[in-house]
Amino acid sequence: MSQTDLLSTLDRLSHPHVLVLGDLILDRYTWGNAERVSQEAPVMLLRAQRREQRLGGAANVCQMLRGLEASVECAGVLGDDADGQVVRQLLSDCEVGQAMLLSDARRITTVKQRFIGKAAHRHPHQILRVDDEVRDPLHVHLEAHLIESITEQIGKFDIVLISDYGKGVCTPKLLQGVIKAAKLQDIPVLVDPLKGSDYTRYRGATALTPNRVEAETVIDCTITDEKSAFAAGVALCNGLDMEMVFVTLDHDGMALVHTDGRSKLFPTRPRNVYDITGAGDMVLAMIGLSLAAGVSPENATQLGNVAGGLEVEQVGVAVISRSQIRQELLNQRRPGAGKLVTLDQMEQIALAMREQGRRIVFTNGCYDLLHVGHVTNLSEAALMGDSLVVGINSDASVRKLKGPQRPVIPEHDRAAMLAALECVDFVLVFNQETPHELLHRIQPHVLVKGGTYRRDEVVGHEVVEAYGGEVRVTGVVGGISTTNILSSLAQSQAKSQGESAGKIADLEKTAREAA
Secondary structure, eight states: OOHHHHHHHHHTOOOOEEEEEEOEEEEEEEEEEEEEEOSSSSSEEEEEEEEEEEEEEHHHHHHHHHHTTOEEEEEEEEESSHHHHHHHHHHHHTTOEEEEEEEETTSOOEEEEEEEEEETTEEEEEEEEEEEOOOSOOOHHHHHHHHHHHHHHGGGOSEEEEEOOSSSSSOHHHHHHHHHHHHHTTOOEEEEOOSSSOOGGGTTOSEEOOBHHHHHHHHTOOOOSHHHHHHHHHHHHHHHTOSEEEEEOGGGOEEEEETTSOEEEEOOOOOOOSOOTTHHHHHHHHHHHHHHTTOOHHHHHHHHHHHHHHHHTSSSSOOOOHHHHHHHHHHHTSTTGGGBOOHHHHHHHHHHHHHTTOOEEEEEEOOOSOOHHHHHHHHHHHTTSSEEEEEEEOHHHHHHHHOTTOOSSOHHHHHHHHHTSTTOOEEEEEOSSSSHHHHHHHOOSEEEEESSOOGGGSTTHHHHHHTTOEEEEEOOOTTOOHHHHHHHHHHHHHHHHHHHHHHHHHHHHHHHHHO
16 A cells, blocks of 8 residues: 555544553653762662653553544553552543553552663663562452453443553453453454463454564564564464464564465564664554554554554654654655654664664765765765764755855755665754754764865864764865856856847847848
């Protein structure tokens, strides 16, 4: 399906009523500066600056569905404690129904607490995670209560999503009771499974959304290509009596396999992944919403790919909206549009690339009238690392540098042309006369400038060298520059105007003589 057709499908989505069953989790974050090693023990000392509380697990699926404009109710069990009340309040804040959300005084609410430190006020890293949880199966009375509540109300839902994080809520008896009740009323059930070797608890569900590792574990295979992904999907369909399986394959996209053997791989646009947290929940939410709204599994897979891709480009868990997905689909229709980023986005992408050991190259300029000299320098710069980032001066800053007649081409067009080049990975526009702020925040490994400069003449060299980066200068293509091109055009125009004036004078002279 084309991007235009997907846009039309997205715009026609209704607002289905979705039930989410599973393990609700509270994610707690403590952010701060990792200033030094403690004098008391060989551990980092974190000076806390801010704290956050977010929904996790099945609760996160609920808030993601709300971001996609679904009507949502959740079913599950929380501890009868303060953390459980926080989860309830956060769910209320995003208007998630809680009539089937029970409390159990014998359990604690699952909490994942992460401590994240920034070294020298930048580069946040997770220092420690502390989990408070109970994994024991639900008490039989609560299990029976949930089964009764869900089976009585299941008829009002368009789909049931099961989010199993292995915290004891998704017992085999509960899941089978819900799946059978849903089947009786022809309501689809979509499962995001727990990593493990026994998936019989999900038998009879409509579909499953395992990731590569989960599928490999349960089938005891290795998924290395399209063929092996399809084989895993077929085995899951046949072994678990399911209509279809969506196998998420990280950077390879998603494989959709039907029980009748029809299979297709849906590749995803290359992303700069810097946080996979919440990606599985986002895929589950988007595919679930789509199926509930009557979208075909193939189109649901494509929308799931887009939503999951947007999620991994965010910091931490982020709620993705329909408008964001729509903008992404619009961007994908324009060559290179996915490379256009803001400085905030580029700072986060650069952080992820450094953590992955990728070498960042940066260059900057006006790039007014893109010519062979620019392309040559950019191609050389791209060979110096793994990703080439290009900063271009805004129209306002070009006027300050070059005069009121420049630029000839506006900034959005200049950025689009650069983004269309294969050697360029990211393009961002900046308003300042120098790229100093960009260098401070992106911190490239290499700063490159084309021309006859010495290294110490390259603007921003002192910023890059201060943190241990390097500065390089590429060559020039003789006789080629924007100034020369514009001068040549002006001369040609003047010559043409002169010749036209001469012809007019000759005609006037001829007319006078004839008179």
